[in-house]
Amino acid sequence: MTPEKKLRIGVVGIGHLGGYHLQKYARIGSCVIAAVSDSQIEKAQKAADLYGCPAFADHRDMLDRVDAVSIAVPTGDHFAVTRDFLAAGIDTLIEKPLCASLEEADELLALARKNRLILQVGFVERFNPAVMALEQVITRPAFIEVHRLHPFFERGTDVDVILDLMIHDLDLILKFVDAPVTRVEAVGVPILSDKIDISNVRLSFATGCIANITASRISAKTMQKIRFFGPEGYHSVDCRKREVLSFSKITGGDGKPQIVQNALELGSHDPLEEEIRSFVKAVQERSQPRVSGEDGRKSLALAIDILQKMKTQEGLRL
Numbered sequence: 356m357t358p359e360k361k362l363r364i365g366v367v368g369i370g371h372l373g374g375y376h377l378q379k380y381a382r383i384g385s386c387v388i389a390a391v392s393d394s395q396i397e398k399a400q401k402a403a404d405l406y407g408c409p410a411f412a413d414h415r416d417m418l419d420r421v422d423a424v425s426i427a428v429p430t431g432d433h434f435a436v437t438r439d440f441l442a443a444g445i446d447t448l449i450e451k452p453l454c455a456s457l458e459e460a461d462e463l464l465a466l467a468r469k470n471r472l473i474l475q476v477g478f479v480e481r482f483n484p485a486v487m488a489l490e491q492v493i494t495r496p497a498f499i500e501v502h503r504l505h506p507f508f509e510r511g512t513d514v515d516v517i518l519d520l521m522i523h524d525l526d527l528i529l530k531f532v533d534a535p536v537t538r539v540e541a542v543g544v545p546i547l548s549d550k551i552d553i554s555n556v557r558l559s560f561a562t563g564c565i566a567n568i569t570a571s572r573i574s575a576k577t578m579q580k581i582r583f584f585g586p587e588g589y590h591s592v593d594c595r596k597r598e599v600l601s602f603s604k605i606t607g608g609d610g611k612p613q614i615v616q617n618a619l620e621l622g623s624h625d626p627l628e629e630e631i632r633s634f635v636k637a638v639q640e641r642s643q644p645r646v647s648g649e650d651g652r653k654s655l656a657l658a659i660d661i662l663q664k665m666k667t668q669e670g671l672r673l
Contacts, residue, residue: 361385361386361387362385362386362387362422362423362635362638362639363387363389363390363420363421363422363423364380364386364387364388364389364421364422364423364424364425365388365389365390365391365392365417365420365421365423365424365425365445366380366388366391366392366402366424366425366427367391367392367393367414367417367424367425367426367427367428367436368392368393368426368427368428368429368450369391369392369393369398369399369401369402369427370393370398370427372427372450372477373391373393373402373425373427374402375627376425376427376448376627376631377391377402377405377406379625379627379628379631379632380425380631380635381406382628383631383632383635385635385639386635388406388407388408389408389417389420389421390403390408390409390410390411390416390417390420390421391403391406391408391409391410391411392410392411392412392413392414392416392417393410393412394412395412396410396411396412399411399412414436414439414440415439418439418440418443418445419443421445422445422446422638423445423446423447423448423473423634423635423638424440424445424446424447424448425447425448425449425450425477425631425634426440426447426448426449426450427450427477429513430452430454430455430513430514430518431455431513433449433450433452433453433454433455433459434454434455434456434459434462434463437449437454437463437474438462438463438466441463441466441467441470441472441474442466442470444470444472445472446472446473446474446634446637446638447467447472447473447474447475448475448476448477448630448631448634449474449475449476449477449651450476450477451476451477451478451522451523451526451651451654452476452514452518452522452651452654452655452658453476453648453651453652453654453655454655455514456659457652457655457656457659460648460651460652460655461652463648464648464649464652467648473634473637473638473641473644474644474647474648475633475634475637475644475645475646475647475648476646476647476648476650476651477630477646478523478526478527478646478650478651478654479523479626479627479630480523480524480526480527480594480626481526481527481530481630481645481646482624482626482627482629482630482633482645483592483594483597483626484597484621484622484623484624484626485592485593485594485596485597485598485599485621486527486592486594486599487622488599488601488619488620488621488622489531489583489590489592489599489601489619491617491619491620492587492588492590492601492603492617492619493531493583493585493587493590494585494586494587495562495564495585495586495587496531496532496564496583496584496585497563497564497565497584497585497586498564498565498566498567498583498584498585499528499531499532499564499565499566499567499568499581499582499583499584500566500567500581500582500584501524501528501566501567501568501569501570501580501581501582502569502578502579502580502581503520503521503523503524503568503569503570503571503578503579503580503594504569504570504571504572504574504576504577504578504579505520505571505572505574505577506572506573506574506575506576506577507547507552507572507573508572512548512550512552512572513550514550515543515550515551515554515662516543516550516551516552516553516554516570516571516572517543517551517554517556517570517658517661517662518658518662519572520570520571520572521554521556521568521570521658521661522654522655522658523594524568524570524581525568525654525657525658526646526650526651526653526654527581528558528566528568529650529653529654529657530650531583532560532562532564532566534560534561534562534564535560535561536558536559536560536561536657536660537559537560537561538557538558538559539556539557539558539559539657539660539661539664540556540557540558540664541554541555541556541557541661541662541664541665542554542555542556542665543555543662543665546573547573551662551665552571552572552573553569553570553571553572553573554569554570554571554661554665555567555568555569556568556569556570556661558657577595578595579593579594579595580592580593580594580595581594586604587603587604588601588602588603588604588614588617589601589602590602597621597626598621599619599621600616601616601617601619602614602615602616602617603615603617630646633645
C-alpha cells in the first residue's frame, strides 16, 4: 500500500461494539470508512449517514469496497461472515470469541493462511494499559485469581458466560502462563437466561500453576480484577480502572528478603483504540497481529473444554 492511499475500512454489525469500532477507525488518518453493514438496515444507514459511506443489509455487498473489515456480529454468525471476507482476500478483525466451534475456527485459520491474510481476534484486554504494564515484571505465575463480574444485560446472552466474559481472562492466563492445561474443574449455573450466567473454573497447568476464575453477568456491581502470585512477587490488575499494583521480593542490604512496590510505566491510551490501531498497523506492514487467530483458537478450545466439563461428572451444571 502506497503512503498516500488510505486503507478502506468496513464494519459489519453496527451494534454496541460495531459503533465503537467505527469511532476508533475515524480517528486514524490513514483509514477511511468505506462501507458499513447490518442485517437491520436502519442501523447501518444511521452509521453510514454519520461517516459518509454506503450502507448494506448484506455484508457480501461490501466485498469489493473494503481492504480490511471489523466484524462485530453475534457469535453464531462469526464463521459465515468472516469466511466470506477471508475468501475475498480481505484482512479481518473479528470480535471475541473467534467462532462457536473449533471446526469453524480451523477452517478460518486455514483460509487466512492460504490467502496470506491478517486475522486478528478482538481481545481488548490485551491492550489494556494495566495488562501491558504487567508484561514488564511478571515471570512465572504460581497462582492466579480472577473475578469478572457484570450486571445483567441481554447483549451477549446468545452464548454462555464462559464465551461472553470469562474468555477474556482465559486469553490472558494462557498468554502469561504459557504452558499446557492439565486439568479443568468447572461449575456453572443459569439464572436469568437459558445459558450459563455464573461460573467458577479451576485450571491446573503443567508448570504447577493454578488459576481460579469466577465470571458472572448477574452481579450487582462490576468487577474486573486479576491477581498473579509468583516467586518474583504479587501483581494485581484492575482491568476496569486500568490500574496495576505490583510488588517484588528483593534481598535487602542486611541479606534478608524484603517486599518493594514496583514503579511501572503505565500508558493512558484507550484499549479499543489501541487494538484497532494495532490491527491497522498489522495490515499496512503485513506483520503478525498482537492477538492472532491462533491465539483466538487457544482460548476457544479451553472455553469449549470448560463447557464440556460442566456436562460430565468432572464438572457441574445446575
